[in-house]
Amino acid sequence: MATTTTTPTTTTPGPLTGAPTFTRPVERPIIRTLRRFRRHRMAVIGVITIAILVILALVGSETAALKQNLSQANQAPSPEHWFGTDRNGRDVFARTLVGGRVSLMVGLIATLFSAFIGTILGAIAGFYPRADMVIMRVVDIVMSFPTIILLLIAASILGPGIVNLMIMIGLITWTIPCRIVRGQFLTLRESDFATAARVLGVSDTGIVVKHILPNATAPLLVFLSLGVASAVLIEAGLSYLGLGVQPPTPSWGNMLNAARSVTTLEKHPWQWIPPAVFTVVFVLAVNFAGDGLRDALDPRGSKDS
Numbered sequence: 249m250a251t252t253t254t255t256p257t258t259t260t261p262g263p264l265t266g267a268p269t270f271t272r273p274v275e276r277p278i279i280r281t282l283r284r285f286r287r288h289r290m291a292v293i294g295v296i297t298i299a300i301l302v303i304l305a306l307v308g309s310e311t312a313a314l315k316q317n318l319s320q321a322n323q324a325p326s327p328e329h330w331f332g333t334d335r336n337g338r339d340v341f342a343r344t345l346v347g348g349r350v351s352l353m354v355g356l357i358a359t360l361f362s363a364f365i366g367t368i369l370g371a372i373a374g375f376y377p378r379a380d381m382v383i384m385r386v387v388d389i390v391m392s393f394p395t396i397i398l399l400l401i402a403a404s405i406l407g408p409g410i411v412n413l414m415i416m417i418g419l420i421t422w423t424i425p426c427r428i429v430r431g432q433f434l435t436l437r438e439s440d441f442a443t444a445a446r447v448l449g450v451s452d453t454g455i456v457v458k459h460i461l462p463n464a465t466a467p468l469l470v471f472l473s474l475g476v477a478s479a480v481l482i483e484a485g486l487s488y489l490g491l492g493v494q495p496p497t498p499s500w501g502n503m504l505n506a507a508r509s510v511t512t513l514e515k516h517p518w519q520w521i522p523p524a525v526f527t528v529v530f531v532l533a534v535n536f537a538g539d540g541l542r543d544a545l546d547p548r549g550s551k552d553s
Contacts, residue, residue: 284544291540297533301526305352308345313338313498325518332518334506344522347498351527354414354493355479361418362479363472366425371456373426374433384430387423395420399482403491413492417479425471432464466545473541477534484527500527 285291317337325332331340373383390398398420406412436442437460445455480500486492487501488508495502500523506512507520 281544285540288540288543290536291543294533294536294540297529298537301348301530301533302352304345305348308349309342310346312342313346314496315339322516322519331522332516334519335512335516340503340519340522343498343503344500344526347500347503347523348526348530350410350493350497350499351480351483351501352476352530354410354417354483354499355476358414358417358421358479358483359472359475361414362421362475363425363468365418365422366427367429367461367468369422370426370429371433371461374430375437375452375456375460380430383426387426390420390423395482396485399486400491403486408486408491408494410493410497413483413486416486417482421475421478421482424475425468428467428471429464432467433460436460436463467542469545470538470542473534473538477531477538480527481531500524 315338317333320329320333320337321335323329323333323337329339329341331344334340334343369383373380399416402416402419403412406416433456441459442455445459450458483492483499484501484504487499488504490502490505493499493502503523504520504527506516507524512519
């Protein structure tokens with residue numbers, strides 16, 4: 249006759265009644281954040297959509313995107329050319345994929361550059377009251393100008409191009425992460441752990457880098473997620489105006505430039521609809537993912553079961 253063995257559960261008696269109490273295992277913060285994020289269905293869909301778009305952008309053939317064949321110019325979508333061809337006979341599908349690679353690269357690098365500048369200046373402003381006045385007045389001056397005016401001025405100075413475009417976007421949009429980081433530092437610099445570090449003789453740099461900055465990254469991560477979408481839109485707008493990525497290198501923005509022609513807008517919609525749809529889908533997906541990340545990182549979010 250077979251016997252079954254069971255593993256005894258170790259319990260500890262209660263402090264007063266002697267009844268056993270069960271302690272819930274401590275959950276790591278990153279696991280709790282991921283679990284909260286998974287509850288946000290639209291955020292999960294957004295992440296999956298972003299992953300698909302990134303994979304498509306990486307597998308796009310640059311050779312096919314740049315290859316011209318004037319004998320096949322302005323052809324409608326067909327089994328040979330899924331999205332048709334443009335006025336130079338280039339495959340619109342291949343150009344859309346490669347253009348996505350360029351637009352996403354510009355958006356990501358420009359946002360990281362913006363966050364890098366904003367984090368440094370925001371940390372200095374939030375930690376040192378004397379520097380706060382100077383840096384915040386510069387932020388107020390930059391934010392008082394319309395973004396498009398600053399971008400046009402920067403484009404006229406630096407000139408068009410992928411590298412210049414990333415620099416321009418970073419130099420114009422750094423004020424947002426600067427305000428975010430400054431607000432976090434103003435709250436955390438007087439916290440108990442920062443005070444304890446000062447008592448122990450930790451330098452200001454050590455307090456900022458080891459203690460305050462790691463606790464101020466949550467809203468910065470949300471900015472990074474949403475900032476990429478904003479940078480992609482800025483790239484699309486500047487490239488549409490001819491001030492961003494220059495042909496023949498494709499980007500979603502300069503592909504939309506074809507829609508400036510009334511003939512293309514009405515008779516050849518396949519040349520501008522794909523990059524427009526991809527841009528809208530990517531921005532929506534990033535916004536959904538950013539909302540989910542914000543809710544997951546918010547300590548005042550819904551209670552865990």
